[in-house]
Amino acid sequence: xxxxxxxxxxxxxxxxxxxxxxxxxxxxxxxQPYALVQADVPFELFDLLDLPAVSNQWWSSLVAAKRxxxxxxxxxRADGIPEQLCRYCSLGLAxxxxxxAGEAPWGxxxxxxxxxxxxxCDCVHRVFSLWAEAFGAELFEIDHPGATELPPRWxxxxxxxxxxxxxxxxxxxxxxxxxxxVEKLETISGRRLDRAALRARLERVNRQEEIFDExxxxxxxxxxxxxRMTEQIANVMATQWVRGTDWALAHAEHFRDEIAxxxxxxxxxxxxxxxxxxxxxxxxxxxxxxxxxxxxSHGAVFVWSMYLAFGPDxxxxxxxxxxxxxxxxxxxxxxxYLHNPPWAAEWIVEQARDHRIxxxxxxxxxxxxxxxxxxxxxxxxxxxxxxxxxxxEADVVDARAWDPAVTREAVRAFLxxxxxx
Amino acid sequence: xxxxxxxxxxxxxxEPFRALGRxxxxxxxAVVISWPSVPVEIIRAAGLxxxxxxxxxxxxxxxxxxxxxxxxxxxxxxxxxxxxTGRLANVAAIVLPRTSDPDYKCFLYLRELVRRRVxxxxxxxxxxxxxxxxxxxxxxxxxxxxxDLLATLARIAxxxxxxxxxxxxxxxxxxxxxxxxxxxxxRRREPRLRGFEALPLLGAFWHxxxxxxxxxxxxxxxxxxxxxxxxxxxxxxxxxxxxxxxxHAAVESQGAIVVTEISPYGAETAGDDVxxxxxxxxxxxxxYRTSSIDARTPIDALERRxxxxxxxxxAVVISxxxxxxxxxxxxxxxxxLLERCSLPHAVLDGDPRRPIAAxxxxxxxALVGASARPDASHG
Numbered sequence: 094x095x096x097x098x099x100x101x102x103x104x105x106x107x108x109x110x111x112x113x114x115x116x117x118x119x120x121x122x123x124x125q126p127y128a129l130v131q132a133d134v135p136f137e138l139f140d141l142l143d144l145p146a147v148s149n150q151w152w153s154s155l156v157a158a159k160r161x162x163x164x165x166x167x168x169x170r171a172d173g174i175p176e177q178l179c180r181y182c183s184l185g186l187a188x189x190x191x192x193x194a195g196e197a198p199w200g201x202x203x204x205x206x207x208x209x210x211x212x213x214c215d216c217v218h219r220v221f222s223l224w225a226e227a228f229g230a231e232l233f234e235i236d237h238p239g240a241t242e243l244p245p246r247w248x249x250x251x252x253x254x255x256x257x258x259x260x261x262x263x264x265x266x267x268x269x270x271x272x273x274x275v276e277k278l279e280t281i282s283g284r285r286l287d288r289a290a291l292r293a294r295l296e297r298v299n300r301q302e303e304i305f306d307e308x309x310x311x312x313x314x315x316x317x318x319x320x321r322m323t324e325q326i327a328n329v330m331a332t333q334w335v336r337g338t339d340w341a342l343a344h345a346e347h348f349r350d351e352i353a354x355x356x357x358x359x360x361x362x363x364x365x366x367x368x369x370x371x372x373x374x375x376x377x378x379x380x381x382x383x384x385x386x387x388x389x390s391h392g393a394v395f396v397w398s399m400y401l402a403f404g405p406d407x408x409x410x411x412x413x414x415x416x417x418x419x420x421x422x423x424x425x426x427x428x429x430y431l432h433n434p435p436w437a438a439e440w441i442v443e444q445a446r447d448h449r450i451x452x453x454x455x456x457x458x459x460x461x462x463x464x465x466x467x468x469x470x471x472x473x474x475x476x477x478x479x480x481x482x483x484x485x486e487a488d489v490v491d492a493r494a495w496d497p498a499v500t501r502e503a504v505r506a507f508l509x510x511x512x513x514x
Numbered sequence: 515x516x517x518x519x520x521x522x523x524x525x526x527x528x529e530p531f532r533a534l535g536r537x538x539x540x541x542x543x544a545v546v547i548s549w550p551s552v553p554v555e556i557i558r559a560a561g562l563x564x565x566x567x568x569x570x571x572x573x574x575x576x577x578x579x580x581x582x583x584x585x586x587x588x589x590x591x592x593x594x595x596x597x598x599t600g601r602l603a604n605v606a607a608i609v610l611p612r613t614s615d616p617d618y619k620c621f622l623y624l625r626e627l628v629r630r631r632v633x634x635x636x637x638x639x640x641x642x643x644x645x646x647x648x649x650x651x652x653x654x655x656x657x658x659x660x661x662d663l664l665a666t667l668a669r670i671a672x673x674x675x676x677x678x679x680x681x682x683x684x685x686x687x688x689x690x691x692x693x694x695x696x697x698x699x700x701r702r703r704e705p706r707l708r709g710f711e712a713l714p715l716l717g718a719f720w721h722x723x724x725x726x727x728x729x730x731x732x733x734x735x736x737x738x739x740x741x742x743x744x745x746x747x748x749x750x751x752x753x754x755x756x757x758x759x760x761x762h763a764a765v766e767s768q769g770a771i772v773v774t775e776i777s778p779y780g781a782e783t784a785g786d787d788v789x790x791x792x793x794x795x796x797x798x799x800x801x802y803r804t805s806s807i808d809a810r811t812p813i814d815a816l817e818r819r820x821x822x823x824x825x826x827x828x829a830v831v832i833s834x835x836x837x838x839x840x841x842x843x844x845x846x847x848x849x850x851l852l853e854r855c856s857l858p859h860a861v862l863d864g865d866p867r868r869p870i871a872a873x874x875x876x877x878x879x880a881l882v883g884a885s886a887r888p889d890a891s892h893g
Contacts, residue, residue, distance in 0.1 A: 215809040470626060
């Protein structure tokens with residue numbers, strides 16, 4: 094793994110490990126409840142009702158980064174579950190259901206009081222039902238109504254005109270589901286949700302995302318990228334899982350300030366940057382070295398991934414007369430923003446232009462159905478914008494079919510042929 | 515009448531989607547749906563007819579260039595191919611239900627193809643946003659979406675519809691469902707027709723006017739009831755719902771008889787009736803929310819349907835092709851259930867619309883061979 098260039102990255106990793114250790118202590122020693130959730134549910138509600146939430150995707154990425162995924166996935170295959178099914182969403186389930194197959198990080202997940210998932214991809218209901226069954230815990234589902242109106246430039250509408258971004262019937266539906274979730278969390282915690290506290294939290298989330306926006310602009314406008322994409326992700330995601338908390342705000346500021354100092358001092362992540370790359374899709378968690386593999390050979394540096402950019406563009410909502418509705422407007426269309434035509438392609442091209450991107454690598458994760466669709470529209474839009482795009486077929490957590498040498502060679506050939514410098 | 519009824523039902527299942535694009539005038543009252551979880555009652559109440567896109571072995575080069583591989587089932591490749599080659603230019607509307615993620619994504623793709631002018635003018639492309647999870651807000655939402663679809667179709671058909679029109683359509687469909695149930699009963703304990711023959715007879719329900727379907731199904735049932743019972747391994751199809759009888763043919767060639775399948779084209783065609791005593795829109799929405807068989811049917815609901823079918827079968831064939839994102843998760847639970855019932859099973863991973871792969875055929879042959887009972891009494 095490439096060396097950490099930012100002190101913020103070391104702090105973020107330490108915080109996450111400490112946070113998880115504290116969670117385990119609370120659950121085991123104090124018998125406190127916690128929730129296991131999909132990444133796209135509103136964490137703020139859980140936190141405000143004293144039910145810490147662990148993200149399934151974060152846990153999967155951690156298992157993959159610790160090189161434990163193959164053992165658990167082999168056990169799942171041996172149980173007869175077909176190989177083509179989603180690995181990213183189900184690796185956590187595998188660590189529970191086949192717990193003896195491998196060594197789960199940091200002692201493994203304790204039994205949650207509640208599991209919660211938005212039913213985006215068809216697999217989510219099934220994976221979470223099996224997981225709830227394996228834990229003997231309760232599952233709360235938030236259904237995912239389909240979008241039919243997708244106005245241009247969603248990332249601009251979302252900030253102040255979010256009621257224009259989501260159809261009224263979808264907004265009403267998701268808000269009703271979130272109110273039902275609040276009732277469930279209140280029952281578990283024995284406390285009432287303080288709506289004023291929710292407004293205050295959402296305002297702090299806005300502030301955090303504004304700071305990330307400043308960080309993004311620093312990265313986009315610097316002569317050479319001051320922070321590697323992998324370190325952007327590590328800092329952003331550690332913060333997003335606890336967004337709006339004191340630690341999150343302080344860490345976002347520290348991260349931004351560290352980037353600003355590096356820009357002021359002319360420090361680049363890679364000194365001889367000659368090509369600026371973007372990564373389209375979820376992170377390749379089992380091989381993060383991939384993202385620095387083309388620096389020496391081609392001066393090719395990954396500048397952009399969705400993780401930093403999506404914070405400000407996907408989360409900021411101004412106007413909290415009804416904070417649940419504001420949350421619903423954020424929640425309703427996550428998948429459409431990131432993966433589906435026309436929204437994903439439009440946003441990614443805009444981001445590529447802002448970041449002076451020379452070429453894009455577009456993940457095709459066949460088993461991860463939501464983010465495997467829309468890829469061709471994205472590639473076509475990038476190419477039409479003059480940005481060469483290379484499809485990369487890979488699973489984000491499953492390294493078993495991944496040949497690092499072959500893929501690296503394909504990328505080198507692509508850079509030589511399509512992005513000459 | 516009996517032979518012609520069987521012929522007419524079979525043709526009514528096989529032909530309507532293939533026939534689109536041949537006669538513009540004939541196409542104008544067709545509403546193409548991508549899966550039968552769009553209520554035919556409201557299509558018919560609007561004076562239109564449903565045509566369901568089904569999987570097929572015909573090549574789909576134009577669609578293959580748009581749809582990423584292994585993510586979209588064959589029926590959606592066939593639908594997009596028909597769109598891109600202009601065959602659906604004259605239909606009244608195209609409706610995709612939210613009952614699988616590929617259907618929803620296909621809706622977004624079609625809209626994008628229009629926006630990018632990859633295709634010329636298309637008829638209205640609509641999403642029927644039927645949700646299937648629990649929660650009070652879901653039933654309300656589904657009723658509202660059903661009302662919205664009805665209003666859109668009525669506008670397209672230039673009709674004013676009343677609650678009585680809807681109740682009439684629901685009642686007629688229920689009559690057709692009753693006829694489908696009588697036909698389906700002839701497959702069960704002492705089967706008198708093979709699954710290969712049965713699936714089109716049942717699946718024609720979606721395409722035919724209900725009054726006509728009821729008459730034809732009754733005639734077919736009368737004729738089939740007079741046949742001698744068949745012997746063979748009585749088999750259930752589970753896993754990804756089949757929408758053609760190609761897999762039936764392959765499995766039955768090995769000596770099995772497919773007596774039921776968890777599919778809206780076969781044994782689940784009838785499903786539950788629509789309640790005609792309550793608010794007609796809510797009743798239709800509720801019927802489709804709870805009875806539709808698709809990739810988002812809740813795991814417990816699906817398991818209950820399988821459990822209901824097990825007393826009449828000797829073995830189970832589970833189809834889990836590569837484009838499945840959903841049903842494969844049910845396999846460990848299903849395996850445990852079958853073990854509890856001492857029922858053998860085979861898992862097939864080939865594409866059910868193509869000639870069966872040698873490996874899958876071997877699994878079926880092994881299942882039939884291992885389960886062979888010389889006296890096959892089926893009592």
